[in-house]
Amino acid sequence: MDELVAEWIRFSDTDFATAEHLFENMRPMPLEIICYHCQQSAEKALKAYWIFSSMKPPKTHDLILLRNECEKIDKSFEAIVENCVNLNDYSSQPRYPMEMEITDEDTHLALRDSETISEFVKEKIN
Numbered sequence: 560m561d562e563l564v565a566e567w568i569r570f571s572d573t574d575f576a577t578a579e580h581l582f583e584n585m586r587p588m589p590l591e592i593i594c595y596h597c598q599q600s601a602e603k604a605l606k607a608y609w610i611f612s613s614m615k616p617p618k619t620h621d622l623i624l625l626r627n628e629c630e631k632i633d634k635s636f637e638a639i640v641e642n643c644v645n646l647n648d649y650s651s652q653p654r655y656p657m658e659m660e661i662t663d664e665d666t667h668l669a670l671r672d673s674e675t676i677s678e679f680v681k682e683k684i685n
Contacts, residue, residue: 560611564684567607571680574600575673582670590661597673598622598649601642604680605629611684620650622676639679642672 560568578596581589598620605625606616612632619625622643630636645668648659 560684564607564611567603567610568681568684571600571603571607571677574603575677578670578673582666588663588666590663590666591659593666594646594649594661594669597669598646600673601646601676602650604677605643608680608683622647622650633683635683636679639676642675645669645672646676 574596578593578600581593581596601622602620602625605622608629609616609625612629614628616625623640626636626639626643649669
């Protein structure tokens, strides 16, 4: 794996590990921050695929846009469309008070979606 791609994957993994750590260890659980790190993990994984595909990733947090462009290269990215849609709003809204109401169930889903996207991308680049 290319060194730059590996660096993006490492950052993705760190965001996911942070989300898991907060989920398992912090009480009360910071639901918004957990979901934010899940979105960040997915974003960095998708950008790693862009770099793997010799493209420069855009400066965007929009998982839908990133996934759509990945699908132009590899049609199988259709498989993660729902995961990207589920996480997309967590890029900025949860970072500010009273922007969004997030439940425990939303957090479980965010962790699952983030892991699904990350594992999908890792399979593509390995």
